[in-house]
Amino acid sequence: MAEETGYEEHEPLSLDPTQGCQLIGAFRAFHGIKDGYVVLHSPPDCHSGMLLLRTLCDNADARIAFSGIHPRDFIYGAEHKALIALKKIDETFKPAFIALLDACAPAIVGDDLDAVEVKAREDAGIKSKILFFTAAGFHKNMWMGYESALASLAKFMDNSSGKEDSVNLIGFKDDGFKSVADLTEIKRLLNGVGLNVNAVLTADEFKRIECAPKASLNIVLGGDGIKLARVMNKQFGIPYVVVDYPYGVSATERFLERICEGLEREVDESFISQERARVKEQIEKVQFYLHGFYGLSCAVIGDTAKGIALAKFLSAELGFDVKVLAITNKNFMLEENLKKISGLAQEIMVEPDRFEMERCIANAGVQMLFGSTFDKRLANIARIPLVRFSYPTIDSVALTDTPYAGFRGVSTWLESIVNSLVSRYYEVRGVEV
Amino acid sequence: MGEGELMSDNFNYSLSPEDFMVSSVWSLPIHGRAALGGKISCATTIATSLKNTVVLVHGPIGCAFQRRMNPCRGWNPIYDMPCTALTEAEAVYGAYDKLLSAIKEVYERYKPELILVISSDVADQIGDYMDAVREEAKVPCEVVVCSLVGCEQDNVMTRRGFSIIRNALITELLENVEEDGKDDKSINITTLVQFPDEGQRYRELRSLIQNMGLHINGFYFYNNSVNDIKAMPRAFASLVHYASEPWTEFLEKKYGMKYIELYPEPRYSSIEYGPYGFDGVDRLLMDIGRVYDIEGKAEEVAKRSRKEAEEALAKHLPALRGKSLGVVGSYTGGYAADLVRYCGMKCKLLVLRFRTGTNFDMLLNEAAKERTVDMWRDFCLKHDSDPEILVEPTLEEELKALKRTKPDLVVPASLLGSAWWYEKQGFKTLIPNRLFGYFFRLGYWTVVDAAIEARRALERPCSSEPLLSMLDQDEEYSGLTRYWGDNARVFRQMWYEEV
Known part of the structure; x- marks a missing residue:
């Protein structure tokens, strides 16, 4: 198993990136704390970029503020502004937790945000738990x-309240497409086999995260958050299983099955039979389209957890040819x-450059694309449907409440795929003489 | 109102689905209320409106990744956004060589006519001598380097991202271009923000200029090639927003190019200031005429075109004349002022709000606010209106005043997204989304469109049970929920006050 220690980034780095920087990755992890807040120690660009990415997903939930670094602060530093921002957020929103993240500019200046974290903790007026996380984008990439960032939350975890017969979900991202419905479905599935979810990292309240060591097993979704x-595992002795999304x-x-194995218990077969029967009913309604799916060529653009899981599903269960x-x-x-x-696919690209990825997919000649908003042009040029699922x-x-995950997710996938193909306007193309 | 009246084939603006995206994205509180786009987004707004151009961000991957979404053109991501992927070591030792290699690689891949290198904060801080790559890159295309250092988003237009990039493009591409014959009848038009259908937006201005016997050398910047930009000096004059922009001075000094300034000093001296409304467009055409020494022709075109627009307007006036208005405004008059001065509508209530959608409003000081009140009062009195004036009232105070004055039509501020609130209270309301591009169009027919929308607003039923009314509205920031209002207050303190 690959260990994170000694992991090295290999040159050349992508010229046109398919992922963001460390700051964005950390923001995604911390923003999942539902009663938390993220304060960026940054100029307006980083703040507005992340606020925009978040707000376009969910107009009601973008818990991100900034310390308002002006260009003059690039010279003199602006630690005091970070402290003011923390106070302001604590006073205004009363979050349980605030993550203070620095962007590249203050990291170069050398603002001492560790000291700001200490000052904030010592400030009797600030009630929120504060964590400074070094996030400058030039350090590392998004994942x-x-x-x-996720691992940094361990320091807040309290192991004193004993074990419960429950599980934690790790690697769940609350800004994924259909994340709310997916989480509801995953919890339903686990309840269906008699399991409760203790904490979701991260799509949960801070107190649930503090109590995460109560769980008997950590479920790592697609390897994210391992x-x-x-x-x-080391600190609290909690075993973990890595499962496909x-x-x-x-x-x-x-x-x-993997989760139940991890807990040394039997899977409730009756629950699974019942769910299979429901899925079967849905499949019958679109059975002839499913015949047509066989051999349909597609490309999948997504992160490790979801991209691989989707490619497996399309290939194994729908007969798609993942090119x-x-x-x-x-x-x-x-x-x-x-x-x-x-x-699994004719071509597997890892952290590709966007230019090369688009060229590869265009050359592969696919009939359908699964990806994100940023893949819209590619789909349009190729005149193929785009089903959005990735970040x-x-x-x-x-x-x-129409998840992509779980048994209920099968219907959503079928709906999305069939509708995207069937509801298009197809030009009749004449024969050129 | 018959469909035929609405669908005039003159210079009415026909809204498209992309306009929905524009008004949705602009209703997000990211343009100065709870966040600010920043210099890279401003710069890419201009850069991505050029033909065969690739923007290369000299910065870490995060800058390129997240800036694919641009708050100024949110209807479409920027799909190609290569960067130099700066790392920590390069932040220490510099990344000049990497930039040089990246330029070559970008050329090999995209084969553009122009590579536009934009700096990030990291590049600005490490101090790479970026300009040198223009000589050293040795690629068979143009390379323009735009360092955004010191570019702070504020109310000084010449310091904003899009101005800095405009300066870089013009001064660098024209650096070695000698004038190759001046066309005395030719004019350059400067565009501001980029909307989905700039062609339609400038249709009337193009026609007016042609009728004056002139022709447009180019719209800068809108779908330009490098050659288009290099052809700028051919024009006798440029229509510019602010003469203080360095590129205007550059063109003047190097090529003797004249300019016509859309927003001359002293700025915002009256509600009728600017190239808006019939009088504003008259002034603009006469200004152009003076520079080209064709004042007679300009006057003739202005008279004829205004008459045509007035005739089109006349069809709508019986439905508008004498009707009363409740105007929610700021320091500009816009279409609300047009309804008062050209449509015979009476302003009965004037509500001034300075927490609108842009940082321009946010930066107004108390004296400027007082002057704005006086400007509006003078304007209204001049046009036979004597409104009750409220300055930054609470919603409750505003509602009381509305109930007291009972205007026939409310004209909300353009970026506040609060039309639903007035309709919910039972007041006929002009929907600002319908006139969103008003401030970015130049021509007489903007008044006609304002009248059409006002008439339609008076005729159509109110949205009496808007779903949006289920949300708690912030008292200070119209159009924002309390949650977003709190975010906006934090942002205001951190950005505008803690300096």
Whole structure:
């Protein structure tokens, strides 16, 4: 298994990146703390960029402020502003937790934000728990920022309240497309086999995260967040299982089986039978389209956890020919996973340059694309449908309880895929003489 | 109102689905209320409106990744955004060589006519001598380097991202271009922000200029090639927003180019200030005429075109004349002022709010606010209106005043997104989204469109049970919920006050 220690970034780095920097990864991890707040010690660009990415997903929930660094602060520093911002956020929103992240500019200046964290803790007026996390974008890329940020939460965890027969979900991102519905479905599945979710890292309140050591097992979704799982294993003795993100019937069954194995208990077969029967009813309604799906060529652009899981589902359960699988960002499990998925797609690209990725997909000649908002042009040029599922999806909203994950997710996938193909206007192309 | 009246084939603006995206994105509180776009987004707004141009961000991957979404053109991400992917070591030792290699690689990949290098904060701080790559890159295309250092988002237009990039493009691309014959009848038009259908937006101005016997050398910047930019000196004059922008001075000094300033000093001296409304467009055409020494022709075109627009307007006036208005305004008059001065509508209530959608409003000091009140009062009195004036009232105070004065039509401020609130209270309301591009169009027909929208607003039923009324509205920031209002207050303190 790939260890995070000694992991090295290899040159050349992507020229046109398919992922963001460490700051964005850390923001994604911390923003999942539902009663938390993120304060960026940054100029307006970083703040507005992340606020925009977040707000376009969810107009009601963008808990991100900034310390208002002006260009003159690039010279003289602006630690005092970070402290003021922390106070202001604490006073205004009364969050349980505030993550203070620095951007590149103050990191170069050398603002001492460790000292700001200490001052904030000593300030009797500030009630929120404060964490300074070094996040300057030039240090690392998005997934590494996410891993480190998530792992940094271990220091707040309290192991004193004993064990419960429950599980933690690790690596869940609350800004993913259909994340709310996916989480509801995953919790329903776990309840269906008699398990309660103790904490979701991160899509939960801070007190749930503090109590995360109460769980008997950590479930690591697609390998994202394994650094935290290992820290918790070491510090609190909590075992973990790495499971595929549950897309499709088989993956969902395996998801439940692996978790039950991890807890040394039997899977409730009656629950699974019942769910299979429901899925079967839905499949019957679109059975002839499913015949048509066989051999349909597609490309999948997504992160390690979701991209691989989707490619497996499309290939194994729908008979798609996955020509290109572009993994936009790695995790520590990817190297191991790559061996297992060899042959899943004609071409597997890892953290590709966007230009090269688009060229590869265009040359592959696919009939359908699964990706994010940033893949819209590619789909338009190729005149093929785009089904959005990966980060960032900011040009579609997801308000209804229609997950992509789990047994119920199968219907959503079928709906999305069939509708995107069937409801298009197809030009009749004449024969050129 | 019949469909035929609405669908005139003159210079009415026809809204498209992209306009919905523009008004949705602009209703986000990211343009100075709870966040500010920053210099890179301003710069890429201009850069991505050029033909065969690739922007290369000299910065870490995060800058390129997140700036694909641009708050000024939120209807479409920027798909190609290569960067130099600066790392920590390069932040210490510099990354000049990497930039040089990246330029070559960008050329190999995209084969653009122009590579536009934009700096990030990191690049600005490490102090790479970026300008040198223009000589050293040795690529068969143009390279323009735009360092955004010191570019702070404030109310000084010449320091904003899009101004800095405009300066870089013009001064660098024209650096070695000698004038190759002046066309005395040619004019350059400067655009401001980029909207989805700039062609339609400038349709009338193009026609007016052609009728004056002139022709447009180019719109800068809108879909320009490098050659288009290099052809700028051919024009006899440029229509510019602010003469203080360095590129205007550059063109004047190097090529003797004249300019016509859209917003001359003293700025915002009256509600009728600016190239808006019939009188504003008259003034603009006469200004152009003076520079080209064709004042007679300009006057003739102005008279004829205004008459045509007035005739189109006349069809709508019986439905508007004498009707009363409740105007929610700031330091500009816009279409609300047009309804008063050209449509015979009476301003009965004037509400001034300075926490609107842009940082321009946010930066107004108390004296400027007082002057704005006086300007509005003078304007209204001049046009036979004597409104009750409220300055930054609470919602409750505003509602009381509305109930007291009972205006026939409310004209909310353009960026506040609060039309639903007035309709919920039972007041007919002009929907600002319908006239969103008003301030970015130049021509007489903006008044006609304002009248059409006002008439339609008076005729159509109010949205009496808007879903938006289920949300708690902030008392200070119209159009924002309390949650967003709190965010805006924190932002205001951190950005505007803690300096």
